[in-house]
Amino acid sequence: MTSSTRWQSAFTGTSTLIRLGLRRDRIRMGAWSILLAGLLYGIAESWDRLYPTALSRQQLAATLALSPSLTAILGPLFDPLSTGGLTTWRSIAGYTLILGLVECFVVVRHTRADEQDGVAELIDSGVVGAGARAICALIIANLYGLTFALLTTVLLTAAGLPLTGSLALALAIAGACAVFASLSVVAAQVAHSSRGANGISGAAVALFFAISAVGNSTQNSPLIWLSPFGWAEQTRAFAGQRWWLIGLCVVVAALLAALGISIAANRDLGASLIPARLGREVASPHVANPRGLAWRIDRTWLMWWLIGALLLGALEGSILNTSLDAMTSNPALLKLIESLGGSTNLAAAFIVLMIGIFALAACGYGIATILRLRQDELSGRAELELSTAITRTSWASGHLLTGYIGSALVVLAGGLGIGLVYAGSIGQVSTSVGHAAGAALITVPAVWVVLGVTVMALGITPHWSFVGWIVLAWCVIAGWFGVILGLPEWILKTSPFGHLPGWPGAPMNWVPDLILLVITALLLVSGLYGLKRRDIPAS
Amino acid sequence: MKDQGDLSAAAIIDVRGLTKTFGDTTALNGLDLTVHPGQIHGFLGPNGAGKTTTLRVVLGLLAKDSGVAHVFGADPWSQAVSIHRRLSYVPGEVSLWPTLRGGESIDYLTRLRGGADRARISQLQELFDLNPRVKVSAYSKGNRQKVALIAALAVDVPLYIFDEPTDGLDPLMAEVFREEVKALRERERTVLLSSHVLAEVDAVCDHVTIIRDGRTIETGALSDLRHLQRQSLVIETRDAVDDLGQIPGVHDVERHDRIVRCTVEPSALHDVLRRAAAAHVLNLETRPPSLEEMFLRYYDRDPS
Numbered sequence: 032m033t034s035s036t037r038w039q040s041a042f043t044g045t046s047t048l049i050r051l052g053l054r055r056d057r058i059r060m061g062a063w064s065i066l067l068a069g070l071l072y073g074i075a076e077s078w079d080r081l082y083p084t085a086l087s088r089q090q091l092a093a094t095l096a097l098s099p100s101l102t103a104i105l106g107p108l109f110d111p112l113s114t115g116g117l118t119t120w121r122s123i124a125g126y127t128l129i130l131g132l133v134e135c136f137v138v139v140r141h142t143r144a145d146e147q148d149g150v151a152e153l154i155d156s157g158v159v160g161a162g163a164r165a166i167c168a169l170i171i172a173n174l175y176g177l178t179f180a181l182l183t184t185v186l187l188t189a190a191g192l193p194l195t196g197s198l199a200l201a202l203a204i205a206g207a208c209a210v211f212a213s214l215s216v217v218a219a220q221v222a223h224s225s226r227g228a229n230g231i232s233g234a235a236v237a238l239f240f241a242i243s244a245v246g247n248s249t250q251n252s253p254l255i256w257l258s259p260f261g262w263a264e265q266t267r268a269f270a271g272q273r274w275w276l277i278g279l280c281v282v283v284a285a286l287l288a289a290l291g292i293s294i295a296a297n298r299d300l301g302a303s304l305i306p307a308r309l310g311r312e313v314a315s316p317h318v319a320n321p322r323g324l325a326w327r328i329d330r331t332w333l334m335w336w337l338i339g340a341l342l343l344g345a346l347e348g349s350i351l352n353t354s355l356d357a358m359t360s361n362p363a364l365l366k367l368i369e370s371l372g373g374s375t376n377l378a379a380a381f382i383v384l385m386i387g388i389f390a391l392a393a394c395g396y397g398i399a400t401i402l403r404l405r406q407d408e409l410s411g412r413a414e415l416e417l418s419t420a421i422t423r424t425s426w427a428s429g430h431l432l433t434g435y436i437g438s439a440l441v442v443l444a445g446g447l448g449i450g451l452v453y454a455g456s457i458g459q460v461s462t463s464v465g466h467a468a469g470a471a472l473i474t475v476p477a478v479w480v481v482l483g484v485t486v487m488a489l490g491i492t493p494h495w496s497f498v499g500w501i502v503l504a505w506c507v508i509a510g511w512f513g514v515i516l517g518l519p520e521w522i523l524k525t526s527p528f529g530h531l532p533g534w535p536g537a538p539m540n541w542v543p544d545l546i547l548l549v550i551t552a553l554l555l556v557s558g559l560y561g562l563k564r565r566d567i568p569a570s
Numbered sequence: 571m572k573d574q575g576d577l578s579a580a581a582i583i584d585v586r587g588l589t590k591t592f593g594d595t596t597a598l599n600g601l602d603l604t605v606h607p608g609q610i611h612g613f614l615g616p617n618g619a620g621k622t623t624t625l626r627v628v629l630g631l632l633a634k635d636s637g638v639a640h641v642f643g644a645d646p647w648s649q650a651v652s653i654h655r656r657l658s659y660v661p662g663e664v665s666l667w668p669t670l671r672g673g674e675s676i677d678y679l680t681r682l683r684g685g686a687d688r689a690r691i692s693q694l695q696e697l698f699d700l701n702p703r704v705k706v707s708a709y710s711k712g713n714r715q716k717v718a719l720i721a722a723l724a725v726d727v728p729l730y731i732f733d734e735p736t737d738g739l740d741p742l743m744a745e746v747f748r749e750e751v752k753a754l755r756e757r758e759r760t761v762l763l764s765s766h767v768l769a770e771v772d773a774v775c776d777h778v779t780i781i782r783d784g785r786t787i788e789t790g791a792l793s794d795l796r797h798l799q800r801q802s803l804v805i806e807t808r809d810a811v812d813d814l815g816q817i818p819g820v821h822d823v824e825r826h827d828r829i830v831r832c833t834v835e836p837s838a839l840h841d842v843l844r845r846a847a848a849a850h851v852l853n854l855e856t857r858p859p860s861l862e863e864m865f866l867r868y869y870d871r872d873p874s
Binding site for chain 1: 593626629631633651655665666667670674675677678679681682701702704707
């Protein structure tokens with residue numbers, strides 16, 4: 032076949048693939064859209080309660096003007112007086128980040144992961160064009176964005192916000208995420224494995240987030256124009272919409288998509304721009320038991336998590352100092368920070384707040400790592416290992432250790448990143464590094480409880496082993512949106528993170544940490560006990 | 571061939587009246603399987619008959635609902651590790667760690683089994699024509715199968731269990747595997763080999779257990795199960811052939827014009843071919859019966 036006819040027929044079968052893909056994804060798609068849009072509705076409803084008067088909102092805006100670190104992370108507040116403006120400010124960066132990552136993983140799952148698992152071979156041998164899978168993945172990823180956008184527009188107008196602004200906010204998020212989805216189509220062509228493709232996409236999204244954060248922390252920085260986060264924020268929903276920025280997202284997304292699809296259509300199945308290399312013939316002597324194997328498999332991905340946490344921590348540490356002076360004199364801002372971090376010592380409160388983010392990320396790392404055990408079980412690798420002279424506990428110990436220790440290291444790396452850079456800028460190395468590292472370690476038991484739920488589900492209710500992700504989602508909602516949604520205290524306390532002492536912003540209390548460690552141990556033991564007693568693979 | 575009557579030697583695998591259900595589905599319904607030391611034992615049944623489930627119970631991966639299951643005289647559910655020290659297993663669907671190289675996977679699996687001779691691993695890699703430096707994610711199903719086979723054959727243990735071992739292999743590699751099984755027989759190792767292909771079992775095994783719907787329907791030395799030895803014949807002749815059905819050992823005769831189909835025991839082959847030759851043979855096809863045919867003819871039910 033010549034390359035031109037190959038290109039012309041590249042799209043054959045796309046509609047069939049999309050139907051198939053929607054069957055695989057409809058529940059996930061619905062769940063994400065409902066969760067994100069529903070949360071946004073809750074945020075929009077909260078402003079009249081938190082900042083009812085124009086004066087209180089003006090004070091908030093004045094405060095923010097003095098705090099580059101909050102602006103860096105959340106983006107600029109364009110219209111403090113309107114509920115829509117406040118909602119946009121509070122949500123747009125976080126939503127673009129979360130939905131962007133979701134869309135990236137969706138694209139990789141439908142492209143490189145299918146190829147790696149051999150599903151693609153089955154699909155491509157049917158009447159299906161060479162680029163059809165890439166197009167299908169893109170369309171499905173963007174349907175995530177559009178479903179979210181539609182639901183958001185409906186809910187925000189129902190909350191009494193203007194239609195135009197609601198639509199602009201929803202589409203600005205969906206547009207920026209479309210860029211990331213296209214980016215990950217390219218990443219799926221570059222990397223040889225699905226994990227590599229996920230890593231490249233995730234790193235790119237994080238990089239763009241960092242670029243816009245740095246751009247937002249100084250006035251009139253051109254950096255904001257280099258990032259889809261900046262484009263989404265600068266669309267200025269509810270504050271004189273600049274629709275052309277959504278158009279920019281669409282154009283950039285289309286260009287990147289064309290690049291990715293043309294590579295996909297013209298390469299061999301299973302090939303990649305970074306080819307797989309021949310490796311060692313003999314395994315390292317450490318790969319002689321499940322611990323050694325888990326370390327061999329997990330170390331690269333753990334290393335990237337650590338580097339990412341360290342860099343992000345350093346970024347936060349550097350922003351922290353430039354803004355603290357201006358903030359200490361401002362009571363309204365103090366109130367805002369306290370509502371998120373729960374402390375009166377501003378620097379300490381910020382450190383606790385930031386480490387809370389790393390702790391949630393570390394949960395994500397740990398759950399994904401521990402669930403490798405479930406993947407091993409479903410794929411049949413566990414059967415192969417368990418037919419040899421190892422116990423089930425020994426089999427599970429590999430990814431459990433990399434999951435548990437690795438998650439603690441991720442939080443610690445984030446804390447050290449904050450502490451080291453902040454220490455360098457204020458000249459009190461030992462105190463602030465000690466504070467940040469200590470604050471990180473105090474958080475670890477809460478992370479381990481979330482991982483413990485995953486282990487228990489894996490052992491006792493293996494078909495529900497994903498329940499750890501639901502617990503994590505709950506911790507995110509309770510910790511980050513609980514106060515703003517006006518949830519009662521006892522509900523917030525169902526999250527293990529709700530019990531942490533908040534040191535060094537608040538006095539140290541060892542009791543919660545000890546209790547969390549005991550709960551962790553109980554969850555672990557019950558999970559391992561269940562694993563010993565059940566069928567493998569679970570029926 | 572080992573003597574089937576030698577029951578004084580304790581069975582290596584002793585399964586009696588085994589049952590196992592998954593929700594509403596009954597996978598095993600009173601299954602029996604006895605494997606004595608030194609046997610090359612074929613475990614034959616159509617897909618979905620319960621072969622893999624039986625092997626998983628024997629390995630202590632699944633808990634039985636009722637019945638007896640002993641391996642080396644011990645309970646596989648509670649004594650899995652000590653039993654596993656004395657066996658090597660290759661599952662039917664081999665999945666490996668995508669980021670590892672083939673050679674690393676072989677080393678890992680053999681180390682879990684207590685270690686293997688490097689020279690033996692290299693020899694097997696050469697025999698099976700496997701490049702151990704390639705990432706597993708780039709391997710075909712056949713190559714993944716080879717990795718598991720090499721890792722199993724490289725260690726010296728009393729018992730080898732193979733679940734559909736040649737399914738992904740090309741004919742040349744399947745032959746290499748059969749040679750390795752013959753070498754195991756010479757070293758008086760015990761082999762349990764599950765398959766849904768009669769010819770596969772016929773080529774290497776001396777004993778066979780045939781199961782269907784989770785139940786054992788026949789077991790014994792292959793030489794005693796005469797109907798397993800029959801050949802399916804299709805003979806086309808110029809003249810009419812005398813009635814072949816009169817010859818002892820000829821079964822299932824069907825006639826269409828000058829084409830005769832029948833199944834023939836080895837003892838009757840000579841007579842059949844002599845009569846056919848007298849009628850001037852134009853075409854002759856012969857093959858062993860498939861498992862499906864066997865089920866249709868001898869066990870009087872469709873296997874599906």
